[in-house]
Amino acid sequence: MERQIIIMETEKYVQKQLEGEGTGHDWWHIHRVTELTKKIAEKENADYFICLMAALTHDLIDEKVTNKTKRAMNQLMKWFDQMEIPSKEQKRIIEIITTISFKGGNKPTPSTLEAKVVQDADRLDxxxxxxxxxxxxxxxxxxxxxxxxxxxxxxxxxxxxxxxxxxxxxxxxxxxxxxxxxxxxxxxxxxxxxxxxxxxxxxxxxxxxxxxxxx
Ligand code: ADP
Ligand code: NI
CATH class of the missing domain: 1.20.58.1910 (Methane Monooxygenase Hydroxylase; Chain G, domain 1)
Known part of the structure; x- marks a missing residue:
């Protein structure tokens, strides 16, 4: 599937998943983080597709948004399969979204450039x-x-x-x-x-x- 289409379809998917979300992680938070991610990823020469996909999905598996994180993760991976994203790239996206949350505060700095970019965008919001x-x-x-x-x-x-x-x-x-x-x-x-x-x-x-x- 073409990358631009994957991104657009995922936008719609996330919007639907976050309907009624009231903990400050509503769709517009995702939208703002995604826009910031675009800007930072371009300037930092990070992998645009990986960054954008991580930004779009970063809160779907967050324990503040769902109380069934395992299930949410499986569901997200199913979505990635449906979008025909190669498993190597799926892993990179999942790796980012599982490591960027600030909660706990003492998590190590993410090691990949893409994770750094999305974490910055999320924190800027x-x-x-x-x-x-x-x-x-x-x-x-x-x-x-x-x-x-x-x-x-x-x-x-x-x-x-x-x-x-x-x-x-x-x-x-x-x-x-x-x-x-x-x-x-x-x-x-x-x-x-x-x-x-x-x-x-x-x-x-x-x-x-x-x-x-x-x-
Ligand atoms: P994240 O966006 O990193 O997942 P949180 O879920 O902790 O962070 O927070 C969501 C939003 O609510 C953030 O803007 C955060 O600053 C704010 N927030 C979190 N905890 C509190 C609190 N105790 N008082 C006021 N605002 C908070
Ligand atoms: Ni967030």
């Missing part, structure tokens, strides 16, 4: 103006409040803290969002991250000024 929007949306759906001045920003926070309602949206900036810039794998990703990072810093300055009645 968690920062900047869009990252801020996703953060507040997530916090709201988890029942967390915007900010509590008594909750001192901590870099490490456990699920238990959140259960005790000790996690706020602003807290999440320190726990994750402000760390992502320094975790960029590619030069192209870093350039975009720097601008988005700066925007978050400006945002936080303004936020605290308003909070303290200074603006």
């Amino acid at each position: 968690a920062i900047g103006a869009i990252g801020i929007a996703r953060c507040f949306t997530y916090a709201g759906s988890a029942g967390n409040i915007i900010h509590d001045p008594e909750v001192k920003p901590r870099e490490e926070i456990t699920e238990e803290d959140y259960r005790k309602k000790d996690g706020t949206a602003i807290q999440h900036f320190y726990e994750k969002l402000l760390k992502l810039k320094d975790l960029m794998n590619t030069e192209t990703g870093l350039k975009i991250a720097e601008e988005r990072h700066r925007f978050m810093e400006i945002y936080l300055d303004q936020f605290y000024m308003e909070w303290n009645g200074e603006k």
Whole structure:
């Protein structure tokens, strides 16, 4: 099957799979990550097809999106078969999407250029103006409040803290969002991250000024 057609068919497939998705991994997240992936892959001379396929499917097997990751994985491989993607390439795509998730934080940096590209694109969608929007949306759906001045920003926070309602949206900036810039794998990703990072810093300055009645 022609690659362009595989990509288009997979777009439709993913869109359908993510219908009703409400954890911040909806189709538009995938769309944004795919667009960023195109941009970074081109500049970094990474394998365009592999990167794009990984970007499109990266959240389908995520435990936050499905509670049956094994089944989701089998289903995805069936889809790849249907698209007549050679098994060697299937392996490369699967390898990327199983290694890029930030959760856990201590996973080793991905070793292939393609994984680095897609991981950067995924992380970029968690920062900047869009990252801020996703953060507040997530916090709201988890029942967390915007900010509590008594909750001192901590870099490490456990699920238990959140259960005790000790996690706020602003807290999440320190726990994750402000760390992502320094975790960029590619030069192209870093350039975009720097601008988005700066925007978050400006945002936080303004936020605290308003909070303290200074603006
Ligand atoms: P990923 O997109 O890497 O799979 P997550 O599922 O952890 O990441 O997060 C989805 C979105 O929700 C991201 O934009 C992330 O920053 C945000 N998010 C995750 N956990 C929290 C939290 N505790 N508070 C606010 N936002 C969060
Ligand atoms: Ni993602």
